[in-house]
Amino acid sequence: MASWLYTPALTLVPVAVSIGLIYASCRIVNTSVADLVSAASQAAPKVVGAAERSTQGPLPTTGAPEDSIQVPLPSPVVFSKEQIESISAVYSKAKVWLWIVIALHAIPGILVYFNLRKVPKLWSRIWPKRTLISE
Numbered sequence: 001m002a003s004w005l006y007t008p009a010l011t012l013v014p015v016a017v018s019i020g021l022i023y024a025s026c027r028i029v030n031t032s033v034a035d036l037v038s039a040a041s042q043a044a045p046k047v048v049g050a051a052e053r054s055t056q057g058p059l060p061t062t063g064a065p066e067d068s069i070q071v072p073l074p075s076p077v078v079f080s081k082e083q084i085e086s087i088s089a090v091y092s093k094a095k096v097w098l099w100i101v102i103a104l105h106a107i108p109g110i111l112v113y114f115n116l117r118k119v120p121k122l123w124s125r126i127w128p129k130r131t132l133i134s135e
Helices: 003-029 033-043 081-104 106-134
Strands: 047-052 068-073
Touching: 003 081, 033 081, 081 106
Parallel strands: none
Antiparallel strands: 047 068
8 A cells, every 4th residue: 555655755765865965065065164264263162261350349369269250261263274275175175076976966867767758658669569469
């Protein structure tokens, strides 16, 4: 009963997965390196530093932990020019390989075309000849 669902699922599930993975790869590979560097600096762990309380001037401190406030300080992430160039080189190679993978997806596309268009036409030409032979 569920066999009518089996054949389309064998085709649609891999196609949907391929489209999703290719879309995600395109989004990642076509991101500018400047955006990646800024995202890396924002995602870097923050350094926690101690700042003294200042309400109306400095209060006398006893050295206890409650006398200081923990303040997250931004930790600058600095990428050298060589690192940015190597990231750009990796991304340019990844773009080439992505286009190769997209081109390789044409092979199953051609096979699906033949199975859906050409094969039924061929069978429609074969079956009338078969009935003549069997008579």
